[in-house]
Amino acid sequence: MQDFLLHRKNRSYIICHIATWQLYFFAIFRGVMRQLSIFDKVLTQVNDALTTVFTVSSDARKSPAEKIDDVVLTEKEKKNSMGYMRVNHTGEVCAQALYRGQSIGCRSEKTRRMLEQSCIEETDHLAWTKQRLSELNGKTSYLNIFFYGNAFFIGAVASLVGDRWSLGFVSETEIQVAAHLEKHLEKLSMADLKSRAIVSQMQIEEMEHDKKAVAAGAVELPLPIKQLMQLHAKVMTTLAYWI
Template identity: 40%
Template sequence: MPPSFLEMAVQHFDRALRTVAGVAQEGPANRAAPDADAPQGPGPSSGETQHIGRLMRVNYAGEVAAQGLYWGQGLTARTPEVAEKMDTAASEEQDHLNWCIRRMDATGVGPSVLNPLWLAGSVTLGAAAGLAGDRWSLGFVAETERQVMNHLQGHLGRLPDTDPATRAVVEQMYLDERSHAEWAEGAGGERLPFPIRAAMTVSSKFLTNGSYWT
């Protein structure tokens, strides 16, 4: 018997609370963390440790926002197929949330206090993208993932060589985001107009700066 609407609402609410609080959760993939077997090396200096932790807090906040986008897009998808794919993508990226939590814990840095804001805003944006139609919604996914890829590349350039464990996590996240972007484009996603892409870039700057410091 499928779950009732109330049961699904409670499950999503519980999932949202755990996500913004930085609590690890199981996902369908539940892959081993890329840093599990990575050489730890001598470790970063104390100053570098805080910097690395804040970078991973930014990455975690980005994954919180991605969850919100997928949830919002799934709620307003025009077809059950696209709604299911959005939910699957959100579940698959649970691994990213868990991996970020591991690296944040390793550096003693907690989640951003602004996570509820990122989640709520992203659900709203995702719902709006879904209402525009599935092709535009898929295009929104593709553009989001492309911008996340650029963001992760920037972080790889800022991570010290003394922390191969964190680099392993960010590198795997990059590969996964590329896979999701290619999926969305292959499924028929439309390229977004430049003003929308530019606005997405600006909004990501607020998330990056806000999450790094708070």
């Protein structure tokens, strides 16, 4: 009888021991999978960054300039157009990064979907400006990858303070971008109808994104933050125009 009880005790110990190890390995497996999931997300973000900076989307809508006949521009007009289209392209690179940075820290799934949709729509602008640069025999900014990283960081930090503040950054960014585009229209040659058509359409859509952000609950940012954003934009536009 004693041997039987001892056998049952040993058997129960072995079963419990096996179950413990199973739970242990399951916990390790979950930890590894969680790490892989984070690693996958990092790889996705890196891939998105490289795709944004170095490629052109094949899914973009047709450019507003597609059906406009090109005209011969003077060297001065051409150089000026290249500079402003390069600035606009870099601005769209930053917009992609900002939206993606903000989306990773969203509390609300609705806000995340809105940011992701805006990011997709901005992809068209990215393609249009790059296409126009190619037509002008111009190049995109060599600093785009650095601008992308900086904008992504700003977006990620903004997302940490809450969705409404994050949307406030979107709203203010779009307002400032639309203002920049208005200045570009004033400075672009009247003869460069293609560039002007692209900038005009971009301006309309940037204001639509601002309205969506406000409708989603964006708060107005304090004046010091707006001024800091303007200073940051000034540095970006100045460097991108030339480099």
